[in-house]
Amino acid sequence: MFLRFREAYSQQSPASLLTKQEAIAQMLENNYGVRIAENQKLIAENNKGILNSGYLPTVNGTAGANYEQTDTEVDFGGALNQDGSVRDNVNIQDAETRRYNAAINVNYTLFDGLGRLYNYKRLKELYNLSELQARQTIETNALQLMSVYLEVARIRENVQVLEQALDISLKREQRAQYQFDYGQVNKLEVLNARVDINTDSINLLNAQQQLRNAKRDLNLIMQRDIETSFAVDTTVTLLNELEIVSFIEKASENNVRLLQADRNVTVSEYDIKTARSLMLPRIGLTGSYGWNQTDNPASAFFPSTTNLSTSLQLGANLTWDIFDGGTSITNYRNAQIRFKNEELLKKQIGDEVKRDIANARGNYNNALRIYQMQEQNLITNQNNFTRTEERYKLGQVSSVEFRQAQVNLLNAQTTKNLAKYDAKLAELQLLQLTGQLLNVEL
Known part of the structure; x- marks a missing residue:
């Protein structure tokens, strides 16, 4: 029964390997x-x-186009014709007047106090800042991705350890059953073995569920179907000390927060110059070309006419806001204050980054030492378990002592796994602070 249970819950369908680089690419x-x-x-x-x-x-x-229709009646007030007769009134009905016009106007600012020059440079700096913001987003998501990836790898190794523990317990139960059948041990040995199998099976079930949950978290970060099956690379490679030291020495040149602070200071400098340019005169050029046509109907005195004209105009203008109520001066002073604030913020970020790097370096060194100690602890527990297992087979130790050695080995294995991935995560956090997270092989 326990063998069928293990097969049902420990076997996994084959899945393609998802490497760290492939995960980051997705x-x-x-x-x-x-x-x-x-x-x-x-x-x-x-x-x-x-x-x-x-x-x-x-x-x-x-x-533009205009249309006008008019009715006109002209009364000559009793005026006489050349032959002495009274001149008749003149009635003009539905007289149509049409007007057409078109023009092209050109305006060009020749000088604006260099405002557009500084604004153009400011926009370039804002683009550089947007690149840094995108990089920061990528780094944050990459670190989150690697954190979950390492968690999946850690749980996967724990599952393997628990599978081995269950296998040992199953063999122990089988051995105890044979011994009981031949009258070498009492029923208690068999029951104790089955209790331990049940405990190991529950631990394995919980670990497998944790693994499924962690894989869904990783799929979510990669924005793909959360039920996509995959395997992860459990190999952990740590950088050597010389690389870590060189990265820390160049952190001020590569840390994304410091680079953003530099850009913000530069943007504030251009804001000051742009605000100052508003207090200077502006020179502009204008030009236009126009075309007009008017179709006039016949009147009482004149026949119908068509007037056609074209025009070309060129001009220059000077504008100077000698005093605009103090708005420009206020904006200039505020820009200077914002610049000082950005410089102070840059110093604050610099101090925070130094502290964060020092803390991350300490965390990494501590995690590395713990990992090395846990490796030695695992070797000790493996030797202890091997000797206890040999003595158990010879009947020199009880099942309780054997189980204790097995539990100690299990704890040492899972603790070593945790220490290994904690060390790698601490390394990645340090790499992010030094600006090298995206530049090294993870």
Whole structure:
């Protein structure tokens, strides 16, 4: 019965291996947060283009048509014709007047106090900032992905350990049953073995459910069907100490938060210059070309006429807001204050990053030492279990002592697994703070 139980719950259908790099690639392609960040970067790229710079002229065209219909009656007030007769009134019905016009107008700002130059540079910096924001989103999601990936790997190894523990308990129950059948042990030995099988089976069931849940979490981060089956790579490779030290030394050049703070300071500098440009005069050029046509109907005194005209106009203008109520001065002063705030924020972020890196370095070193100690502890427990198992087969130790050695080995194996993946996660957190998370083989 217990053998069928183990087969039913420990066997897994074959699944393709999902490597760490493949998982990150799928996350970058499908994750909603990453896609939104990339779209924000595209918006910033459009904003920094020449079409949004203010350096190009504005051109607009106008056209119009008017129609007028009038009825006219002219009374000559008793005036006489040349032959002495009274001149008749003149009635003109449905006289139509048509007017057509079209024009093209061009405006170009020749000088605006260098405002558009600084604004253009500011937009370029905002694009660079959007790239850093997208990178930060990618790093955050990559770290989250790797955290869940490592958790899946850890639970998978725990499942294997629990399967081995159940296998040992099954063999022990079988051995106890044979011994009982031949009268070498009492029924209590068999019952104790079955109790331990039940405990190991429950632990295995719980671990398998945790594994299924963790896989769904990983599929969700990659934005794919949460029931997609896959296997993970349980190999953990840690970087050497020299690489870690070199990354920490260059952290100020690569940390994404520090780089963003630098960009924000630069943007604030351009804000000051843009605000100052509003207090300078502006010189603009204008030009237009127009066409007009008027079709006039015949009147009492004149025949119908058509007037056609074209015009070309060129001009220049100077505008200077000598005093605008103090708005420009206020904006300039506020821009200076915002610049000082950005510099203070940059210093604050610098101190926070130094602290975070120091903490992450300490956490990594501590996790590494714990992992090394747990490896030694596992070797000790493996040796202890091997010797206890040999003595148990010879009848020199009780089943309780054997079970205790087995539980100690199981705990040592799962604790070592936890320490291994904790060390790798601590390393990844340190890599993110040094700006190298996306630059190394995970």
